[in-house]
Amino acid sequence: MRRLLKLAFDKHAAMNWRLLLIRALALWAALLAFAGPASAEYGDVVINNYAETQGMRPVVFPHWFHRIRFACKVCHADLGFKFKAGGNDITMSKIIEGQFCGACHNGNLAWSVKNCNLCHSGKPGTPTQVHESTSQELAVPAERGKK
Amino acid sequence: MVQNLMKGLLALCIGLGIAQGAFPAEPASTEKPAWLPLAQDDLHDPEGPGIKFLQEPAESLSTLPSDVVGNRVNWVRALDKGFIDPRINLYSNKKQKVLDLDVIRRKTGEMNMVRFPHRQHTEWLDCTNCHEWLFKSKAGATKFSMFDVLKGDFCGRCHGAVAFPLTQCNRCHSVPRRVSATPAADAGRK
Numbered sequence: 001m002r003r004l005l006k007l008a009f010d011k012h013a014a015m016n017w018r019l020l021l022i023r024a025l026a027l028w029a030a031l032l033a034f035a036g037p038a039s040a041e042y043g044d045v046v047i048n049n050y051a052e053t054q055g056m057r058p059v060v061f062p063h064w065f066h067r068i069r070f071a072c073k074v075c076h077a078d079l080g081f082k083f084k085a086g087g088n089d090i091t092m093s094k095i096i097e098g099q100f101c102g103a104c105h106n107g108n109l110a111w112s113v114k115n116c117n118l119c120h121s122g123k124p125g126t127p128t129q130v131h132e133s134t135s136q137e138l139a140v141p142a143e144r145g146k147k
Numbered sequence: 148m149v150q151n152l153m154k155g156l157l158a159l160c161i162g163l164g165i166a167q168g169a170f171p172a173e174p175a176s177t178e179k180p181a182w183l184p185l186a187q188d189d190l191h192d193p194e195g196p197g198i199k200f201l202q203e204p205a206e207s208l209s210t211l212p213s214d215v216v217g218n219r220v221n222w223v224r225a226l227d228k229g230f231i232d233p234r235i236n237l238y239s240n241k242k243q244k245v246l247d248l249d250v251i252r253r254k255t256g257e258m259n260m261v262r263f264p265h266r267q268h269t270e271w272l273d274c275t276n277c278h279e280w281l282f283k284s285k286a287g288a289t290k291f292s293m294f295d296v297l298k299g300d301f302c303g304r305c306h307g308a309v310a311f312p313l314t315q316c317n318r319c320h321s322v323p324r325r326v327s328a329t330p331a332a333d334a335g336r337k
Contacts, residue, residue: 039183039190040188040189041182041183041188042217042218043218043309044190046190057192057195060190060191062204063309064204064208065202065207067222067231067233068207068211068231068233069234070234071234071235071271071272072271072272072305073243073271073272074233074234074235074237076276077272077273077276078236083276083304084304109237115197117196121185121191121192121195121197121198121201122190122191122192123189123192126190130309131190132217133307134297134303134306134312134313134314135297135299135303137312138297
């Protein structure tokens, strides 16, 4: 925080509006990070492309749990998950065929697809998102503040 | 200089004003607890039949090297110090190709230059995760700005989503520029 303040007052700075904007956003985000309301884990991904329209709860994918056990490249290089929440067209039939989550969630490496409610555990109505992402922090604080 | 100071003050006021407007009565000391129970995290359905079977974040994250942001875990240290031993492949024993090469990005305006350490990244990621579709291998060939990163592109694909957040300016902007005697020489270097 002190560093941010120092940055904002740096006399050597070549000031322009873009810099001002970045600083204002950075300060805002820093304040939100310290004073914001309690919320789920950083990097939790909600996947609700099809789930709720098919009568299931949205899927919550906890990055923290998976990155303890697997390096990023296992899913993002070998299994082909794109770095974009909702950007992967994941369906249950693909999972059952062994694609995406189904590469591990097959009852062999991890629990099988029969355990529907372990993945489909999200609050109904939660849209697809990377929870707690910096851009989310910057984009929706007013809405979160209303709660 | 006075003008710069005023502009800095303005930026601070905007930041403070917005934060105050959003959370009027909340003092900065009420930091959110490090790891919330899943049933209270506003993302999981507390009524869901599966929730009682899922691991609570605090159970595992509290045992890892701590950090002040994100999951409150310093993931790079956790890996370096052997607290975690994530699998690199699902089935083969092929070793991970780690590249120990730092790239310095110099065109960072008045911010410190950015040091990109390949080592920490290649311990988690494969070369193809970033090259060549997102970043060209040739240093400096990929043009992007902080705005792209804030929008979630380039570094922002991970930083600000799962890797440490974009509020940690100095972790990337970590290499000070040598200050020249004349401002003109400085401008030429940028």
